[in-house]
Amino acid sequence: MAFDLTTIPGAPYFIPLLGGYLLDMALGDPPHLLHPIRIFGGMIAWMEKLLNRGKLRFIKGMVAAIVLIALVWMVFHLFFSIIKNMDWLWYPVATIMVYYGLANRNLIDEARKVETALRNDGVEAGRKQLSFIVGRDTKNLTPNQIRTATLETLSENLSDGVIAPLFYYAIGGIPLMFAYKMINTLDSMIGYKNERYFFFGKFAARLDDVANYLPARITALLMIVVTGKPGLFRFIIQNRKNHASPNSGWPEAALAGILNCRFGGPNVYHGTVVNKPFIGHNTREITSHDISKASHINHLSTIAMILLISGCLMAWHLFL
Numbered sequence: 001m002a003f004d005l006t007t008i009p010g011a012p013y014f015i016p017l018l019g020g021y022l023l024d025m026a027l028g029d030p031p032h033l034l035h036p037i038r039i040f041g042g043m044i045a046w047m048e049k050l051l052n053r054g055k056l057r058f059i060k061g062m063v064a065a066i067v068l069i070a071l072v073w074m075v076f077h078l079f080f081s082i083i084k085n086m087d088w089l090w091y092p093v094a095t096i097m098v099y100y101g102l103a104n105r106n107l108i109d110e111a112r113k114v115e116t117a118l119r120n121d122g123v124e125a126g127r128k129q130l131s132f133i134v135g136r137d138t139k140n141l142t143p144n145q146i147r148t149a150t151l152e153t154l155s156e157n158l159s160d161g162v163i164a165p166l167f168y169y170a171i172g173g174i175p176l177m178f179a180y181k182m183i184n185t186l187d188s189m190i191g192y193k194n195e196r197y198f199f200f201g202k203f204a205a206r207l208d209d210v211a212n213y214l215p216a217r218i219t220a221l222l223m224i225v226v227t228g229k230p231g232l233f234r235f236i237i238q239n240r241k242n243h244a245s246p247n248s249g250w251p252e253a254a255l256a257g258i259l260n261c262r263f264g265g266p267n268v269y270h271g272t273v274v275n276k277p278f279i280g281h282n283t284r285e286i287t288s289h290d291i292s293k294a295s296h297i298n299h300l301s302t303i304a305m306i307l308l309i310s311g312c313l314m315a316w317h318l319f320l
Contacts, residue, residue, distance in 0.1 A: 020098025164215035216247035
């Protein structure tokens with residue numbers, strides 16, 4: 001007799017979680033695929049064009065963010081409430097949505113593209129490839145700075161693009177997962193401290209800080225657990241504040257400690273030099289091996305988070 005996976009406690013949440021992860025690992029983020037995040041981006045751009053003018057820009061930005069986040073949650077909640085008893089529809093649709101909510105394969109692929117361009121085609125190619133995934137100016141970066149920026153991006157986006165969506169899936173299913181994705185997209189599009197977005201995007205930026213508070217810390221803990229280096233927790237506590245973000249310093253400090261290297265320092269953003277504190281102390285050269293090791297850590301941390309969520313889901317449905 002064939003084993004029916006749908007009989008597993010918590011199967012409606014466990015199976016899409018596992019299936020979505022496997023799809024992400026197999027497919028990544030195909031560039032021409034109709035993706036919810038691209039739709040979110042269009043919605044945000046339309047609201048920004050409509051409201052980011054005149055007076056009361058902070059209030060308008062706050063209202064826009066709340067409306068968009070609430071709308072996303074309500075649409076997903078309503079849809080999945082309608083299909084909750086249709087197993088033939090629930091499992092494939094929920095699996096695809098979890099796949100859409102994760103970005104681990106794409107994150108690692110982009111980091112490897114930077115390293116491949118730098119190693120095979122030279123520093124100019126590495127700078128250009130890096131410019132697609134970071135906000136800093138890349139035109140004058142050295143090979144070591146290119147690799148450092150790549151590692152910082154891998155660690156920071158492991159939290160924002162993988163662990164945080166999984167965290168919100170665990171506590172609120174797909175509706176909360178995509179409400180978080182809207183928060184994160186809002187921050188990435190309008191959460192800047194420049195003249196255009198300072199007031200309009202301020203609420204979205206602060207809300208993103210709140211939403212990532214726990215996931216960032218969970219990410220750092222997972223990173224040191226999967227590498228078997230719990231002694232680095234003190235290093236993380238000492239270095240986490242050497243970052244402008246209240247959250248990004250956690251995973252960046254974890255990776256700097258694991259690799260025994262140094263992140264941070266001066267960087268140029270939109271023509272302005274920003275002097276960031278250093279995270280870590282070892283000024284050694286970053287190598288191609290470090291990029292590979294960081295990618296491996298991202299994989300292991302993601303698997304650990306999925307196993308943790310799966311265990312909690314099964315226990316919840318078994319004993320409560």
